[in-house]
Amino acid sequence: MDDKKMTHYNESDIQVLEGLEAVRKRPGMYIGTTSKTGLHHLVWEIVDNAIDEAMAGYGKEINIRILKDNVIEVVDHGRGVPTGIHPKTGISTVETIYTVLHAGGKFGEGGGYKVSGGLHGVGASVVNALSEYLEVWVKRDGHLYYQKFINGGHPDGHLKIIGDIDLNDTGTTVRFKADPQIFEETQEYDYEILKERTRQLAFLNEGIKITVSDSRGEQEIKDEFLYESGLEEYIRFINANKTPIHDHIIHIKGEEETEVRGKTELISVEGVIQYNEGYLPSLYSFCNNINTKEGGTHEEGFRLAIVRVINNYAREKKFLKDNEENLQYDDVKEGMTAIISIKHPDPQYEGQTKGKLGNSEVRKIVSSIFGEQIQRFLLENPNEAKIIVEKALLANKARLAAKRAREQTRRKGALEFSTLPGKLADCSSKDASLCEMFIVEGDSAGGSAKQGRVREYQAILPLRGKIINVEKANPHRVFENAEIGNIITALGTGIHDEFDISKLRYHKVIIMTDADVDGSHIRILLLTFFYRYMQPLIEAGHVYIAQPPLYKVEYGKTVEYAYNDAQLEEIRARATGKMSIQRYKGLGEMDYQQLSETTMDPAYRTLLRVSLDDAIEADRVFDMLMGEKVEPRKKYILDNAKFVTNLDF
Numbered sequence: 001m002d003d004k005k006m007t008h009y010n011e012s013d014i015q016v017l018e019g020l021e022a023v024r025k026r027p028g029m030y031i032g033t034t035s036k037t038g039l040h041h042l043v044w045e046i047v048d049n050a051i052d053e054a055m056a057g058y059g060k061e062i063n064i065r066i067l068k069d070n071v072i073e074v075v076d077h078g079r080g081v082p083t084g085i086h087p088k089t090g091i092s093t094v095e096t097i098y099t100v101l102h103a104g105g106k107f108g109e110g111g112g113y114k115v116s117g118g119l120h121g122v123g124a125s126v127v128n129a130l131s132e133y134l135e136v137w138v139k140r141d142g143h144l145y146y147q148k149f150i151n152g153g154h155p156d157g158h159l160k161i162i163g164d165i166d167l168n169d170t171g172t173t174v175r176f177k178a179d180p181q182i183f184e185e186t187q188e189y190d191y192e193i194l195k196e197r198t199r200q201l202a203f204l205n206e207g208i209k210i211t212v213s214d215s216r217g218e219q220e221i222k223d224e225f226l227y228e229s230g231l232e233e234y235i236r237f238i239n240a241n242k243t244p245i246h247d248h249i250i251h252i253k254g255e256e257e258t259e260v261r262g263k264t265e266l267i268s269v270e271g272v273i274q275y276n277e278g279y280l281p282s283l284y285s286f287c288n289n290i291n292t293k294e295g296g297t298h299e300e301g302f303r304l305a306i307v308r309v310i311n312n313y314a315r316e317k318k319f320l321k322d323n324e325e326n327l328q329y330d331d332v333k334e335g336m337t338a339i340i341s342i343k344h345p346d347p348q349y350e351g352q353t354k355g356k357l358g359n360s361e362v363r364k365i366v367s368s369i370f371g372e373q374i375q376r377f378l379l380e381n382p383n384e385a386k387i388i389v390e391k392a393l394l395a396n397k398a399r400l401a402a403k404r405a406r407e408q409t410r411r412k413g414a415l416e417f418s419t420l421p422g423k424l425a426d427c428s429s430k431d432a433s434l435c436e437m438f439i440v441e442g443d444s445a446g447g448s449a450k451q452g453r454v455r456e457y458q459a460i461l462p463l464r465g466k467i468i469n470v471e472k473a474n475p476h477r478v479f480e481n482a483e484i485g486n487i488i489t490a491l492g493t494g495i496h497d498e499f500d501i502s503k504l505r506y507h508k509v510i511i512m513t514d515a516d517v518d519g520s521h522i523r524i525l526l527l528t529f530f531y532r533y534m535q536p537l538i539e540a541g542h543v544y545i546a547q548p549p550l551y552k553v554e555y556g557k558t559v560e561y562a563y564n565d566a567q568l569e570e571i572r573a574r575a576t577g578k579m580s581i582q583r584y585k586g587l588g589e590m591d592y593q594q595l596s597e598t599t600m601d602p603a604y605r606t607l608l609r610v611s612l613d614d615a616i617e618a619d620r621v622f623d624m625l626m627g628e629k630v631e632p633r634k635k636y637i638l639d640n641a642k643f644v645t646n647l648d649f
Contacts, residue, residue, distance in 0.1 A: 023101065023129035024152050027182055030126045035185050039178055040193050042130065045123025046074045046174050051201060051289060053078025054208045055343070059171060064198060064212045070177065070187050077171040080140030083159060092159040094138060094145065098128045099153050127176055128153040130183075134176040142167040152179060191221060199225050203237070204289050204341055206230030231272045231339050238284075239337050242276035245391065246384035249274050250377045254369035258361045260346050267362065268343040269369045271302065273336065275388055279395075279474055280532055281333040285340040287347050287357050296350070296357025298342050301366030303329050308367075309374045310392060319389050327392050334395035342366065402476035421486035425450045425460040437461055437490060437506040438546070438600070441513040441522050445587035445595075449512065452596030459506060461490055466522050470529045484529060495533040501540060509537065510607065512546035512599065514586040527610065538612050547606040548590070548599045552582040561598050563606065 023030055031038040031045075043064065050062045059077035067073055082093040089096045128134045128149050133156075138145040144163040148156040178187050191214045198212040202225035213222040227233045232249050250273040257266050285292045285299050292298070307329050314320040314327065342362065350356040378385035420426060423446070427435050437459045440446045446462030453460055468481045478484055488495060492505045511526050513519035523545065530537055537543055549561035551568050555575040562568040572579070584590060590598070599605050 023126055024182065027130055031130070034183050036190070039183050039186060040189065040197075042127045042176070042178055043072050043074070043189070043194060044197065045127050046072070046176070047198075047201070048123055048289065049174075050074055050076035050078065050172070051205060051208075053172075054205060060207060061209045062211070064194065064210070066189050066191065066194070066214045066216055067175075068216060070189055070216070071175060072177075072189070073173065073175045075171065075173045080138045080170045081136070081172050083138055083140055083143075083145050092147075094136060094147055094159050095155055097124050098134065098136060098147075098149060099125060099155065101125050124174075125153070127174075130179055131176040132179045134174065136175075137173040139165055139169050139171045195223050198223070200234075200291075201225075201289060202227050203230060203234035204286060231270060231341060235272045235274050235337055235339055238282065238339075239274055239276060242278055242337070245275050245277055245335070245387050246381075248377075248381060248384060250374060252370050252373040254373065256365045256369065258365060260359075260361065265345045267345075267365050269298075269340075269366055270342070271338065271340045271370060273306075273338045273374070275391060276335050276337065278335050278471075279398075280471070281335070282337045283333070283340075284338070285357075287342050287344055287349075289341075290349075292349075292355060292357050294350075294355035297359055297363040298340050298357055298366045301363040301368075302338065302340050302370055304363070305367045305371035306374060307332050309371050309378065310389060313375070313378045313385060314389050314393075317385075317389070319386075319393060327396055328399075330399050331392045331396040334398075335391060340366070398474055398476050402479050421461065421490055423462050423486065424490050425453070427453075427457050427459045428455060429457045431457075432505055433507050435459065435506040436508040436510055438510045438512045439463060439487065439526060440587070441519060442588065445512070445514075448587065448590060448592040448595045449600065451592035452600055454600075458600065459490075461486060463522065466518075467525050467529065469525060470532050478529075478533075487526075487529070491534070491537075493534065493537070499534060499536055501536055504537070504542065507542055508544055508607075509542050510544045510546050512548070512587065515548060515550055516585065519586075530610075531612075535612070538610050541609055541611070543610040544607040545610065546599050547608060548584065548587055548595070550584060552584065552594070554580040554582075 027034050027038070031041045047062065047064060050059075053059050053076055054062065056078075058079050061077055063073075063075040065073040065075075081097055084093060085091065086093045086096045089100060129152050131149070131152070133151075134149045134153070136147055142164060143161045144165050145159055146162045147159040150156045180187050191212075194212050198210050202208060202210045206227055206229060209224065209226040211222060211224045213220055232251060235249060252269065252271040252273075254270075255266055255268045257264055259265075283299065283302075285295060285302075287296070287298065307327065310332050311320070311326045320326070342357075344357075344359060344362065346359075348358045350358045378388075425446075429435055434457045436457060438449055438453070438461070440449050440460055440462050442462060442464075446460055449460045449462075463483050465483075467483045467487075468478060470478050470484075473481075490505065491509065492503045493499050493501060494503070509530075511523050513522045527538075527543070530543055547563055549563050550565075551562040553560045553562060553568065553571050553575065556577045558575075560571050562571055568581070582589075587595060587599075597604055
């Protein structure tokens, strides 16, 4: 390691802004939620600090471990947190970083980080505040330092030297246990969530090896990720279940200086694009490794660039005639997978969840860099350029056809109530927050559901067979499908860019199908439609899966329902006298009173809310399960059949 760089990262590079008093009182302000999502957020705050070091050029390996009792350990091989007395706080810099909110490396100045995803220092102190205990070991200057914090960030003794080490051996190890008083819902980490985010970080930071392991079971589970080609490998991973229409990945990489708050800063931009035979687009954007799920100025710049360049190329090469209108982004994005990753020394996020990038200067920089390099790709690869442009032209024709189909659907009736689907048995209440819509498989089950509902707030929409698989279908065929049209009309929100959740007519959309293979297929078809065309509906927690019982058990004068085989065995074990067991093959076998009592009545029913923790992974799984390629789907089923339950939610 460069001695000059090493000495430049010291106590004065840690900036202190304010104290840490409010974190335990209002944890949601700092980590969003104290649910399962917030629990995992703690891990990323510490991992982001390790990534910061690697991004700054120090240390190429990071280890994340789940230890016994759900203790998390993160090890990096960076420079090690500075250990001397901090000039402002008068305590060790280690203690400052872990007990003072907003204490971290100054971005772009001296030895601190030029870019930072975790906003180093903010995460460390917040994690400490929300932990039962936190321990930190620092390897630096030939010494091994140690300090422990307990009960939400209180130092349990001062920083001390506990050993001597090789001068070149540097790094930081953090070990913490989340406080159950804060995380009352769960303190159990989900290894799959950690693994997928770890894989993503390795894709976004080429050449850095990140391992994640779980020591809670009898045998340790371990996964290791290292990608030398970074984003190119990432897009191949995302597109593994799709059929690309061009071999070469469009890879954009560049940087540009700009004025940010009165200082000249360097903005780095990278992206990859590949088109496939499908119809649905997938655009993922990141800023300093943070997934900007709501988009922002970097996505705006990308859209401006790709539409401008493809239109210019199409006109220059006479794909578009002089009297024809320009292609729109909706045409250009069909079948496109794209990843945008920028590094910014002072990102401004809109909203507390860092969901949308707001820096205005980024739009022009991304548009310029992407535009120039996409244009170069098209000129240097005329055969692939022709394939891409022709796909956009076909998408344009399909979009106009779909628009006509949508307008025809809207024109079916001018009056509000006449526009609702004929088979919809609507509820009488106009308070959407109280209302529920059951999407039911078949007319027979629909009839029982209509009889068993509470008419005031429960609506019933029967489906005629299986809906179209939107993963494979051209968009105009989707809109021509009567069942899809009924769902869109009944919900009232619109779709895609026109989606408006404030117009949602029912705050619970409940999928109620048979507990067999056909019922499961209908369920996954519906979820695929909601994910691809009404994703905010899932994100806001409005989609549910009904849980009808599998068995009716009668003994003596007692009637009980079992929702799985384990419950059936439990009833068998304690039941006395003659027993009668009925296995329900479908919802239609229940009379309306049984259906109401077991599956529809809020006092007795069980509903499973559909959640979306990771949109990118969800995108990949929907592709795999519902897309064109058979082999990945077959392999997944064979590999995971014995492990997976309730995959559709």
